Amino acid sequence: MRIRGLRWWIVVLVFLAAVSNYIDRQTLSALAPTIQADLGMDDREYANVVNLFLLAYTIAYLISGKLVDRLGTRAGTALFVVWWSLANVVTAWAQGPRSMGTCRFLLGLGEAGVWPAASKAVSEWFPSRERALAIGLYTMGATIGAIVAPYLVIPLATFDYAGKLPLVDGLFDYGTGWRVAFMVTGLIGILWLIPWLMLYRRPRESKLISGDELALIEDGGGSVEVEERGWTWVQVLSFRPVWLLLLGRLLTDPAWYFYQFWFAKYLNTSRGLDQGSLEITWIVYVAAGAGSLAGGWASGLLVKKGRTPVQARLWIMLGCACLMPVSPFIAKVAGLNSAMVLAACAVFAALAWLINISAIVVDIVPKHSVGTVFSVVAAGSTLGGIAMNMIVAAMVSGPSSKPGGFLDQGFKMLFGRLIEAVEGKGYEPWFLAMAFLHPLALLLLWAGGIHRSRGASQ
Incomplete structure (x- = not known):
């Protein structure tokens, strides 16, 4: 049996994995007010919990890409x-901030791996x-996972x-609702494994692909079954675009992380929304999904019109950088509806940018090392996210009366004056900062010459 357009079914499975990934990730932020109250966590402790996730994410990024390149996309x-x-x-059995x-x-050790694996799947199954x-x-x-998460976990938490x-209530001493939410969302990924293991193979190994589709993939620079040794770490780290793209994501991904981890809390504390009303965050995640599709479609259209892939991505990124200066007005406008519209515009641009900077990795790196290079570049993303968490936590909570954790102490050693300058200033300085991150990164x-990079995988 042959499945028509099998490559698109493959990307649907990767899409569903991403949905599960973000539902699990957003369960904490969607239920943060309730969990913080139950576990006695202040905002700095919440930031430390998020940073532990991102720290593990960074470590896993550095390992998972190489692991995917060795194990293969399916098993990895x-x-x-x-x-x-x-x-x-x-x-579901956490008892305090430490647990x-x-x-x-x-969670972070596992979740990071899906992204280098997804990029490798695209390099194997899709022409440039x-x-x-x-x-x-x-x-x-x-973004769909982030949209679904509050509508799934808030009803579970308030049931x-x-x-x-x-009988379910008897399983836990307290906090049954949010604990059940973690259990239910965690089981979604286990069910996803069934179709993945049944369907995914490399194109030439698949019995479900048609000859025409295989020819299209290989003619367009997709997977060709030639055994090549992957790049060594020296080759990866001496490839200049790796550092340029890492820096680009370090500067710009914090904007997207802010909307994942802090925007619901901003709406709760600065706009007065209660736990149930935080479902309104679906608006920014719909915008993120639209930005993902629009960014990919627009640069693909420029490639079809004759632009090189890297040039096409950069033109779209320029448009995104021009849109990000709407960010400071999110905290300035009086009405909630106006703030949500502006936030949607900023998130649309941030995700269209993210799609295209990610695509550059696949454009310029040989297929045998896409996972490894993607993971190194993406490590910059999580480092930027950690810095954002520390800065925003200081902005919204002011000086802490509790002893700082190791992340607090380490960050203060490096950026003590910055922390002191923004402590207790609220969210507005961060919204202002987000106006400049993407233009600066571009x-x-x-200046580093990324536009002169030649595609190695086309």
Whole structure:
């Protein structure tokens, strides 16, 4: 039996993995007010829990790409999904900030691996003109997961278990609702494994692909079954575009992380929304999904019109950088509706940018080393996210009365004056900073010569 358009079914599975990934990730932020109250966590402790996740994410990025290149996309992806799903289930038994931080650290070790695996799947299954769109499609899974998460986990967290399901309520001493939410969302990934293991193979190994589709993939620079040794770490780290792209993501990904981890809290504390009303965050995640698709589609259209892939990505990134200066007005406008519209515009641009900077990796790196290089570049993303968390936590909470954790102390040693300058200033300085991150990153990428990079995988 042959499946028509099998490559698109493959990307649908990767999309669903991303949905599961972000549902598990967003369970904490969607339920943060309730969990913080139950576990006695202040905003700095919340930031430390998030940073433990991102620290593990950074470590896992550096390892997972090489692991995917060695194990292959099919086995590597399955390993990561099982790991993060079980980590999310175990979170249901967290008893305080330390155990919650440990569980989120374990989650981060698993969740990072899906992204280098996804980029490798795209390099194997898609010609160059379709890669940005494919990346946009699976990245949209992250935004769909973020949209779904509050609508799934908030009802689970607020359900009357004591009155209607006393057996379930008896499993936990307190916080039954949010604990059940972690269990249910963790099990979603386990179910996803069934179609993945049945369907995914490399194109030439698949019995389900048609001859025409295989020819299209290989003629367009997709997977060709030639055994080549992957790059060594010396080759990876001496490849100049790796550092340019890492720096680009370090500067710009914090904007997207802010919307994942802090925007719901901003709406709660600065706009007065209660736990149930935080479902409104679906608006920014819809915008993120639209940005993912639009960014991939637009650069793909420029490739079809004759632009080189890297040039096409950079033109779209320029448009995104021009849109990000709407960010400061989000905190300035009086009405909630106006703030949400502006936030949607900023997130649309941030995700369209992210799709295209990710596509550049696939454009210029040989297929045998895409996973490794992608993971190194993406490590810059999580380092930027950690810095954002520390800065925003200081902005919104002011000086802490509790002893700082190792992340607080280490960051203060490096950026003590910056922390002192922004402590207690609220969210507005961060919204202002987000106006400049993407334009600055684009200038650095251009000055570093990323536009002159030649595609190694086309």
